[in-house]
Amino acid sequence: MRIKERLILNIFLYKCIYYCLSILNRANNVTISGTTYKLNAVVFLGIDSDLPEFGTISKITVFGNQEIYFLITKYQTLEYNEHYHAFEVRKQLRPEKVLRKQEMLATYMPSHSVKPYGRHVRNGALFVAPRFVIPDD
Secondary structure, three states: OOOOEEEEEEEEHHHHHHHHHHHHEEEEEEEEEOOEOOOEEEEEOOOEEOOOEEEEEEEEEOOOEEEEEEEEEEEEEEEOOOOOEEEHHHEOOOOOEEEEEEEOOOOOOOOOOOOHHHHHHOOOOEEEOOOOOOOOO
């Protein structure tokens, strides 16, 4: 490859990288159809083994001001706690991460989460109280 061809190729690659980086943006929160999603918000992903699957939003990426993707860290659902009327979840040692759009979530509404104290604290457990009844699939 001659020097001129290499220079043209380098300029092309530089423009491609610059274009890709200019259309990818990170956000701390986004509002979609009136619902605000923030970093560390807990979302409902679906049902797995008769228990709901929850995850927390780790990153929000906006692609070209149109496509919004959430990088979600999954929680392990331990049980339903009758006393708190909430699901007890915890982060796994090597948590699974999934990339989802808002339309791919099981429901559009983020859930309320509470950190326990006292005798209910179990290895970084968290209580997730959905604002709705979890459907049985």
